Amino acid sequence: MGKTTLGMQFLTAKAGEPALFVTMGEHVDQLRTDARNQGFDLSGVEFLDLTPAQGDSMDLESYDLMAPAEAESNPIGERIGEIFKALRPRRVFIDSLSHLSYLAPDAFQYRKQVMGLLRYLTQHGATVLSAAEIVVEPANADELQFLADGIIDLSWRGERRLLSVTKFRGAGYVGGVHTIRLDGRGMTCYPRLEPGEHQRGHQRETLESGVPELDRLLMGGITKGTVTVISGPTGVGKTTLGLQFLRAVAARGERSVLYSFEENDQTLRCRAESTSLDFAEAEADNRFALHTIEPLRYSADEFAERLRDEVENRGASMVMIDSLSGFRLSVAGDDMVQRILSLCRYLTNMGVTVLVINEVANIAGETVQVSEEGISFLADSVLMLRYLELNGQLHKAIGVLKKRTGNFEKTLREFEITKEGIRVGEPLTQLRGILRGFPELVERSVDSDS
Numbered sequence: 549m550g551k552t553t554l555g556m557q558f559l560t561a562k563a564g565e566p567a568l569f570v571t572m573g574e575h576v577d578q579l580r581t582d583a584r585n586q587g588f589d590l591s592g593v594e595f596l597d598l599t600p601a602q603g604d605s606m607d608l609e610s611y612d613l614m615a616p617a618e619a620e621s622n623p624i625g626e627r628i629g630e631i632f633k634a635l636r637p638r639r640v641f642i643d644s645l646s647h648l649s650y651l652a653p654d655a656f657q658y659r660k661q662v663m664g665l666l667r668y669l670t671q672h673g674a675t676v677l678s679a680a681e682i683v684v685e686p687a688n689a690d691e692l693q694f695l696a697d698g699i700i701d702l703s704w705r706g707e708r709r710l711l712s713v714t715k716f717r718g719a720g721y722v723g724g725v726h727t728i729r730l731d732g733r734g735m736t737c738y739p740r741l742e743p744g745e746h747q748r749g750h751q752r753e754t755l756e757s758g759v760p761e762l763d764r765l766l767m768g769g770i771t772k773g774t775v776t777v778i779s780g781p782t783g784v785g786k787t788t789l790g791l792q793f794l795r796a797v798a799a800r801g802e803r804s805v806l807y808s809f810e811e812n813d814q815t816l817r818c819r820a821e822s823t824s825l826d827f828a829e830a831e832a833d834n835r836f837a838l839h840t841i842e843p844l845r846y847s848a849d850e851f852a853e854r855l856r857d858e859v860e861n862r863g864a865s866m867v868m869i870d871s872l873s874g875f876r877l878s879v880a881g882d883d884m885v886q887r888i889l890s891l892c893r894y895l896t897n898m899g900v901t902v903l904v905i906n907e908v909a910n911i912a913g914e915t916v917q918v919s920e921e922g923i924s925f926l927a928d929s930v931l932m933l934r935y936l937e938l939n940g941q942l943h944k945a946i947g948v949l950k951k952r953t954g955n956f957e958k959t960l961r962e963f964e965i966t967k968e969g970i971r972v973g974e975p976l977t978q979l980r981g982i983l984r985g986f987p988e989l990v991e992r993s994v995d996s997d998s
């Protein structure tokens with residue numbers, strides 16, 4: 549479950565601080581081997597082995613080492629006392645308190661013993677972390693909750709390990725469940741993102757795309773520090789359009805970052821090159837970064853942590869998430885909308901401009917679907933790409949469905965991907981039925997149009 553790893557982490561967190569590991573379950577040799585495999589430096593950690601096999605009489609009387617008054621007359625108590633005087637440990641980890649309950653005759657005795665032990669340790673200047681197998685003895689769970697100043701819950705959800713703080717006396721903490729990872733470097737925790745905690749002043753600037761007709765469609769461009777959703781069916785050019793904005797940001801000398809949940813590095817680079825949206829140069833001087841994310845290997849918490857690193861340590865100014873369906877896979881089981889909302893809120897609080905790619909299922913249908921999940925709620929602007937059939941030929945069109953921060957053109961324009969880049973045409977004013985995907989030419993003379 550990770551309790552022992554967390555204990556090791558706690559004991560070795562501050563180099564040079566004497567620490568004590570009291571084990572009642574696993575043997576010291578095993579603990580040392582495991583800790584070494586996880587890369588912990590045990591030089592400051594002393595072990596006290598209270599496992600039943602260690603020769604000490606394990607009768608209940610001798611286990612009553614917790615009552616300070618009786619500590620002198622109790623062999624294990626004396627051992628603890630000795631080791632305390634010698635070590636003066638600042639950190640103590642007990643693995644686990646549950647083992648005591650097997651030895652205590654009843655809940656009252658158990659509580660008395662645990663309280664005594666904890667008082668003894670804390671009065672000697674130690675901070676105590678203790679493992680407990682709540683699941684094994686729910687009857688004692690309440691007791692432990694009462695005794696502890698803080699409770700850290702470790703659990704599983706499917707393949708994922710989770711951590712949550714359910715009690716923490718005297719200080720604030722981030723609520724909810726957080727992803728943890730256990731590997732060759734011990735435990736890493738990815739705290740849930742709290743958008744409200746982050747704020748950074750920024751100016752409301754307009755970011756041009758660099759394609760004049762597109763900027764005219766947007767009546768200037770997109771607004772810095774807002775969320776733009778690029779919506780459309782597969783293959784229509786959403787990723788390419790996003791790259792155009794990222795490149796424009798890079799051209800301003802700022803850093804833009806693409807998180808690709810869908811395509812691999814190679815595919816993306818090839819297409820960017822073949823459409824004159826090559827980003828190698830910007831990448832070389834840190835104005836661009838491509839991160840390909842394998843959805844099933846990252847949780848939303850880990851993804852948020854990586855995003856924060858980009859924003860807070862590398863100064864990312866624009867972030868593109870390609871796509872929402874890929875992101876959905878990485879939040880498996882969680883509320884996707886809530887997660888993406890809190891990410892976007894964090895990013896815009898920090899003045900970062902966000903592009904979210906949203907793939908819609910219908911290629912040419914009756915409805916203009918922005919998304920099945922109310923994603924339009926998070927969008928300050930929605931750019932829509934769609935296919936349209938004209939004189940028996942397949943064309944693409946681009947339009948703005950929404951822009952909270954200003955005016956925009958209400959007509960569609962033809963959209964094309966060429967090897968020279970994105971090309972946007974003049975407004976398609978002489979067509980009707982565009983939104984349904986079956987446009988017809990409106991019968992009227994060219995001069996009466998303007």
Ligand SMILES: Nc1ncnc2c1ncn2[C@@H]1O[C@H](COP(=O)(O)OP(=O)(O)O)[C@@H](O)[C@H]1O
Nearest residue numbers: 781782783784785786787788822823965966967
């Ligand atoms: N060099 C090129 N010239 C013209 N069209 C291209 C070129 N490279 C890719 N495309 C077109 O770009 C489209 C893919 O764009 P993409 O941005 O990946 O779409 P989406 O992200 O919406 O799935 C395809 O329709 C493909 O035909």
Ligand SMILES: [Mg+2]
Nearest residue numbers: 786787810870
């Ligand atoms: Mg794409």
